[in-house]
Amino acid sequence: MSPPENAPLSTERIPTGIPGLDEVLGGGLLRSGIYMVMGEPGAGKTMLANQLCYHQASRGSRSLYVTLLAETHSRMLEHLKPMRFFEPRAMPDSVYYVSAFRTLEDHGLPGLLELLRREVRHHDTGLLVIDGLVQAQESAASPREFKKFIHELQVSASLSRFTVLLLSSGTGGPVQPEHTMVDGILELRERSYGVRAHRELRVRKFRGGENLAGQHFFRISDAGLEVFPRLESLTHREQPLDKGAERVHFGIPSLDALLPGGLAVGSTTLLLGPSGSGKTMLGTNLLAEGVRLGEPCLYFGFYETPDRLLNKIAKVGLDGLQEAASSKRLALHWQPPGEYVLDVLASRLLAMVRAHRARRVFVDGLSGFFDAAVEPARLSLFFSALTHALRCMGATTAFSLETPQVFGPELTFPMGAGISAVTENLLFLRHVELDSRLRRLVSILKLRDTEYDATLREFTISRDGIAVLGPFSTGDAMLTGLARHPSASTRED
């Protein structure tokens, strides 16, 4: 099926069908444009091009895949067979493979151009892929002849309204003459970060439209290519809904009494404390209160499997969450231990919030995101973007974050510069040694836009749940975990 007769040439976009790539490209490729896809062998150029072809086939449009000196078609198709986007029935009508190497050898670039023009017309092609551009370049008598070839291809593409992908094994070196001729350049590469390797895509050039600048992670799986735009590069034109006076509470009366105004809807709360201090309990209480009120809730955790979590919190008065999980009012997502990618995690989290329309979210283990960051300098902007996205979805979110030291005079905040600035609320949990007993302490360090009780409080976790006791009226250096009495300790109840 040929492109619509009256489709505008300059602004019509061809969606790639590659998740995330259209976002990076600002909507897709421009119809009749010529795009170079550059990358070393194995970078993913062939996969990207084929994925595009089969996506076009699913939309009723025809593609012509022309190889020069590339792998054989049958070998290529063998590699495509495990891919979910691959549809063998699309061949030969909607995706047609030909080799033009002999034509190039015998008749040079003019012969190649003639073949391309004829085959595009004969097959009513909307997308033309030329795989192995380097061979065409090497056949050119001069750089000028090669530029002329690209130019003539461009003219044909405009006349006949087909889009062109040129696959080149060139790398992102100095600008080559043909780079000035094409409408866009996509670079695929693999970069090492210590022992890790990441595939990255960059739009080096894109005429006629906005795109997301910089490197974006992509992966290749049986879904083909999936691109995960760098979260902080996405333009956040969306404004969070102003929920006005809407507030949420933890559902722990003694704790909620410390923050009578509650947490603003859509706000982000950081639950900070060492291991075993009660962060998970507090976070799941926030969700339990949401479930009680009929709000869809999401638990996104890194450390505990859903079963283990539910068993643990059932012992502290939250046994109702088991049923909530069964009935899907509470969605539980667990990231097993392993290497992750920051933007993939964000994408997964946001997709789940969207899918469940979660009003309350608890991310148990912010350090799971830290561990995924190959460039820690990104974290501040990344979290700013993540919290903004959550706010725009109206999700009230709590993040738990472990502090490394259980006891000690030093308070180490394991947060990159600026992360605390993007969270509206901050609760600090601590173990305190006092009177030869280990006690739990909670203090509110920050609560945006509302008053709160700043006193240090002991809290307990029992079969009946969390209870916050009266403030410690005496005792110094509580927040260090090594409290000391100036005199006998009394507590106001």
Place this chain on the structure above:
Amino acid sequence: METVLVVDDEEGILSAITDLLELEGYHVLAAGNGRKALERMVATRPDLVLTDWMMPVVDGLQLIEQMEATPGLRAIPVILMSAVDLSAPRRLRPELVLIQKPFDANSLVKTVRQTLDRSREPR
């Protein structure tokens, strides 16, 4: 010596099959598309045509149609090969000998031999 005309736009495949069949004792002609194949056939009538399906200019099925329309060529046996699923041509032309790529050398040689032998059987 029997003559086989191999038709495929992929240079590497054309070269590999040509060498293979020559080693098996056949005289091999090669063409990169259907139009060139027809030109060669008119000059030197092959005993068998082994053709790819997807090719520029004139593809494999079009070549078969043009051979059938040409006296002197219509009786030449044809084997159609392709990396594409062959169930559609199998349905449309049940008499056609088909071979799915990728194939191994032995399968190809066996199919060529069987097709040639069958073409010599009295009808």
